[in-house]
Amino acid sequence: xxxxxxxxxxxxxxxxxxxxxxxxxxxxxxxxxxxxxxxxxxxxxxxxxxxxxxxxxxxxxxxxxxxxxxxxxxxxxxxxxxxxxxxxxxxxxxxxxxxxxxxxxxxxxxxxxxxxxxxxxxxxxxxxxxxxxxxxxxxxxxxxxxxxxxxxxxxxxxxxxxxxxxxxxxxxxxxxxxxxxxxxxxxxxxxxxxxxxxxxxxxxxxxxxxxxxxxxxxxxxxxxxxxxxxxxxxxxxxxxxxxxxxxxxxxxxxxxxxxxxxxxxxxxxxxxxxxxxxxxxxxxxxxxxxxxxxxxxxxxxxxxxxxxxxxxxxxxxxxxxxxxxxxxxxxxxxxxxxxxxxxxxxxxxxxxxxxxxxxxxxxxxxxxxxxxxxxxxxxxxxxxxxxxxxxxxxxxxxxxxxxxxxxxxxxxxxxxxxxxxxxxxxxxxxxxxxxxxxxxxxxxx
Ligand code: GAP
Numbered sequence: 001x002x003x004x005x006x007x008x009x010x011x012x013x014x015x016x017x018x019x020x021x022x023x024x025x026x027x028x029x030x031x032x033x034x035x036x037x038x039x040x041x042x043x044x045x046x047x048x049x050x051x052x053x054x055x056x057x058x059x060x061x062x063x064x065x066x067x068x069x070x071x072x073x074x075x076x077x078x079x080x081x082x083x084x085x086x087x088x089x090x091x092x093x094x095x096x097x098x099x100x101x102x103x104x105x106x107x108x109x110x111x112x113x114x115x116x117x118x119x120x121x122x123x124x125x126x127x128x129x130x131x132x133x134x135x136x137x138x139x140x141x142x143x144x145x146x147x148x149x150x151x152x153x154x155x156x157x158x159x160x161x162x163x164x165x166x167x168x169x170x171x172x173x174x175x176x177x178x179x180x181x182x183x184x185x186x187x188x189x190x191x192x193x194x195x196x197x198x199x200x201x202x203x204x205x206x207x208x209x210x211x212x213x214x215x216x217x218x219x220x221x222x223x224x225x226x227x228x229x230x231x232x233x234x235x236x237x238x239x240x241x242x243x244x245x246x247x248x249x250x251x252x253x254x255x256x257x258x259x260x261x262x263x264x265x266x267x268x269x270x271x272x273x274x275x276x277x278x279x280x281x282x283x284x285x286x287x288x289x290x291x292x293x294x295x296x297x298x299x300x301x302x303x304x305x306x307x308x309x310x311x312x313x314x315x316x317x318x319x320x321x322x323x324x325x326x327x328x329x330x331x332x333x334x335x336x337x338x339x340x341x342x343x344x345x346x347x348x349x350x351x352x353x354x355x356x357x358x359x360x361x362x363x364x365x366x367x368x369x370x371x372x373x374x375x376x377x378x379x380x381x382x383x384x385x386x387x388x389x390x391x392x393x394x395x396x397x398x399x400x401x402x403x404x405x406x407x408x409x410x411x412x413x414x415x416x417x418x419x420x421x422x423x424x425x426x427x428x429x430x431x432x433x434x435x436x437x438x439x440x441x442x443x444x445x
Contacts, residue, residue, distance in 0.1 A: 011261035014319050015191055017341060021398050023047065023351075024192060024315070036188030036196030038312070043398045046351035046379055048199075051231075051314055052178055054349055055201045058226055059176050059307075066174040066203060067167050071155030073148055073180055074136065080147050082284035083154050083277065085131055091186055093128040097121040104186050132182040132196075148182035152200045153306060157277040160206070160289065160302075171291055171302055172207035172215065178311070190262055192312040199311035204273075206291070206302035212272060215305045216252050220270050223307055224256060227267075231314075232346040233321055239264060249274035258317040267317055268309035275301040318345060322399055328424065343399030344422060347442040352400040353378040354438060357391050359407040367406045370416070370431070378438060396421055402438065 018024040022041030026033035040048055060068045080086045092105040096114035098121050105111050105125045113120055132148040135141075149155070156163075156175045163175050178201045188194050207215050224240070227233045236259070243253040251272045258267040278301055282289040290299045322344045327337040347353055354374060358367035364384055371382045381400070383391045388405065395403050405417040410431075418437070419426045429437050 010320070010323065011191065013325075013341075014261070014316075014323055017323070017343075017397060018044070018319070023319075023398070036185055036194075038192050038195060043351040044315070047318070047345075047349060048311060048315060050349040050351070050379070051311060051318070052199075052201070054230060055309075055311075055314075056176070056178065058230060059174075059201075059203050063174075065169075065172060066176050066205070067163060067169065069156055069159060069163060069175050069177045070179065071152075071159060071177060073182075074134070074146050075149065075155055075158065077146055078284050079154050079158055079281075080131060080150070082280040083157075084280070085147070085150050085154075086129070089131060089150060090127045090129040092125045093186060094125045095123045097123060102186055107187070128186060130183045130185065132184050149180075150183050151181055151202070151308070152177050152179045153202045153204050153308065154277070156202070156204045157281050157289075157304075158285075160278065161287075164291075170294070172205065172211060174203050174205035176201075176203040178202075190260065190265075190316075192316050193260065193262075193265060195312055198313075200308060201311055201314075202306060202308045205305045205307075207305065208293075208300065209275070209303045212274075212303040212305055213251060216270065216272050219305055219307050220254055223268055223270060223309075227256065227258075230346075231318060231321075231349070233258070233317070237317075237321060238267075241266070247273075247276070249276035258313075258320070260316065260320055265313075267313050268307065271306045271308065273304040273306055275303055277304060278302060318349070319343070328393075340393060340396055342396040342421060345399040345401070347401040350399045350401050351379065352381045352395065352398060353402065353442055354380045355383045355391070355395045355400045355403045356380060357383045357388065357403055357405050359388060359405055363406045363408070363410070366410055370404065370406060374434070374438070377435065378442065392419065392424075402441065404434075 021043060023044040024038050024040055027037035027039050028034045060066050093102055094105055095102050096116060096119050098119035099114060099117040101114060101116040103115065108115060114122060131150055134146050134148065135144045136146040137144045156177060178199065180197060181200045182197050185194050185196050188196055205215055205219065224238065227238055228235060239257050241255040241257050246253055251274065253269065253271045255266040256268040257264040278289040289301065291302050292299050324342050324344055326340050326342065328340040356367050356371040358364050368382060371380050374380055383395065392403060401421045403419040405419065407417065410416055414432065415428045415430045417426050418429050
């Protein structure tokens, strides 16, 4: 039974748990933190890598028509001129002259009044560019300014022909990449939802203009299926949000929104980008970005349909979905039931999939051997400290779906007790059957 009282309450509980259990915490905490930057601790990074791998498998490894790329974070500054980011990637801001608070005008309830101090003495609205700048080379002047990428997809466009030729791909095909993006967000907020450094997982699918809307609907459906079937999200936690306003070059755009603790928010965008990006890079590089269709002998600029999701938002969605508090029955008579905090991650992406626990110190060696045997197949942890009940609670809090206990019978019956995180049921499983048992439960095979 969930006993989380309100949505704000839930966000606070998630943030507290993430810090306590080493999942996510503020960057540079000893210096007071750094707004908009987050570190992933041991369990957070395990979760993040598992989700990255799942996305990569879903989008690249299991598809013949999508290939991968890992490009640099800093690329030629002309890239960002061509993409429009230098001239147009920003928010309209104004400052309160009294309390110095900076506001995004589109988020102000009353654009003539400071929501912080009530003053009406505001600067005129002006554009604030979100690109993060640095310098490349020994001279720190205007000519040596470079930008940290604001989206991972632009190098996919600039590398389009290199990848196409190297892989001998014909249209339609896609190029996918996972990597860091940087935006100097004015109001980073809602934990990791809006950060200044974050990871994107993007796929640009190139096709002819005639086929582009079919592909748009294909990817729209595929991506929604991924959330329900692979990440285990419920249908009521997800919704499509069609964009009302479209960029002049786009035929369609939709967001997949997730019900975060603060309400529905964008998790992923599926965008029809037309021929905009390749055409702009052709214009700025003076290189021909067109594609020659070998069947029809026609040359044309490919149209692009993009799927773009933030890894950090996926992790926040997973935490929101997985967080629960229920009542675990206590064995002590007259005592109230214990509150159990548990993360119900789907086993495939849990930071620890299998914890191995000796019932007593005397069994440490047997447990260690078992953990060594299975750690090649699953993310495992040897958990030897505290009483068994406390260890179960600790594993519940990081979302470990299966705990194996070695006890004094293990040596004689070659079996362990497997405890299920969600039902808390225990069953005895022979070690020779363990691999099949866990494969079945974790990967459904
Ligand atoms: N290439 C298209 C693009 O970047 P976007 O809607 O700006 O589109 C795509 O971003 C996804 O990246 C979003 O749906 C979100 O998941 C993630 N994202 C964007 N800005 C973010 C931020 N400041 N912090 C965390 N994730 C962010």
